[in-house]
Amino acid sequence: MEATDESSPLLDTKEGSPQRSPEIPAVLPAIPPSYQNQNNIDEDVVDGIGSSHKNDEDSRLNVIKVYPSRFWILGMFSFIAMFQCLQWNTWGPISESVGVAFSGWHSSTVAMMANWGTITFVLFITPMCWLMNEKGLRSGVFACAIMIAAGTVLRVLAFITNSNEVFTISCHLCAILVGTAGTLVMAAPPMIAAQWFPPKERTTATAIAQAFNQLGNAGSYLEPVFVRSPVVATADEIKGDIKILMYAYAGIAVAALLGVYFYYPSKPPTPPSLSSSVERLQFWDSIKKMLRNRDVIMVTLAYGISVGVPSAWIAVFNYSLQAINIHQDEAKWIGVAVVLVSSIFALVSGRMTDLVYGYLRVSLIIIMVANLGCFYWFYLITYGSITVVKWQVYLTSIAAFSLNFSTCPLFFELAVESAYPCPEILVGGLLTGMNNFVGLTFLFLFFIPNIGYSWVTYLLLATGSLSIIPILMVKEDYSRSTMDRFTGHQSAYKSSLQKDPPTHKVKQFTLIKIE
16 A cells, blocks of 8 residues: 555545546545435435435435534534633632632632643543544533533532632532533534534534633623622622522533433434545544644644633733733723624634635734734733723733634634544644643743733743744645535546545445536
8 A cells, every 4th residue: 555645645646547636536435324314315415415326236325414403513512612611711800809708719729720621621631532532422512511510510519518618629629620521612613513514614613612612701701790899899798799600600501411411412314524424533543643744733833832822811811901900890891802802703714714715824824923913012011111001901902812712713624624534523632732731831830929920921922923933834735625625517426445444434436516
């Protein structure tokens, strides 16, 4: 067997074989048994794509289509992703209040609550991705919902003891459970997009899931609406507000768990695209293949360095604002605005990628350079070179976070394309693992005595600059999209595979594209 390029395993041709147009995929896969559905074969075929052997006794009817239930799958997952992020960032936006209500809570305590998410991510990303890859989407999402519900209920049960110490311990346990759930919440969007959505909706679906996860931060920054600040309330009154909030969170988490339990299938009866029907590599084969793929490694490094620090910074953003005399009540509106606008930016960038694909690398470079400029503006404000004016704080914060977050779906899409046919859940796990490792390192810096907060902007500038270098070294590869997006008139293409497993398994069949 001849050597193949790690970054383009599906587009190789052998010497003497007929040359194929780059518009047409070299391998036209058969739908694996797990997707076969013989019941609804007369339903409409989405995008006019189907395949059949009607007069051959060995043939079978395969239909590629999408189902309305994909919106429930994405919607339910997006809600859980949003709620998980809200729980991860529960304490940062009300740091001043919780410090008064519960003795022993300091900036390091609040940072540690967020840091549990990054620690557990690094520790559990591999086994959790294995769970979802081997057992399916339902098992992984259900496990996430159980952990989030268990953590929020634990915090409520701690109130029975009326002990600050027990409550603090229960909050740490909740943070560990919520952080572990975050492994799949952050890694699963490309898997959901690949298994349930057609090619021209995939990046959009990924962006929606990631945007809702980010909206959890917006919800957390609204907490000061329900939890009064020390300026207007006593410690007992603040503690009462926090108790009510914890009860509400526990109720929502249990409701989400029930929603997943009653209906959340792992995959549709038939795949939504040709590339979805290709059998993915096995778990450890995929790990080895990704680690040997230079483009995947470069994208992973760029994503971790670029997004890791800002995504962790949002959990302790209040402290950076306090350094320029903007406190909790004002900071909540900056935080809400940052998250809402950045979510919109992510959706726009994801949708544009679906509509006009093939420019991922140049799009990332442009956005990252603009993002670096916004962080530099914020640095000038915090350093004192520019007088602190609220509209500038709002503008620089919103623009910097929004541009940074809008790169997320592009990074994921570029990595999935480069790693195909490795499972999307493992690609997402690799990217988010690096992201959380960088975030973990960042949050641990807050444990250095008297370190202050001015260093944060220096770090943002340094990581923002360094992250551009790996992207410049990436060679774009659109193996998956080429398979799904080929063009032509109504034609029939016949293909058979002459490669060894486990890369993919294909049977000879006829593919018809209807214009």
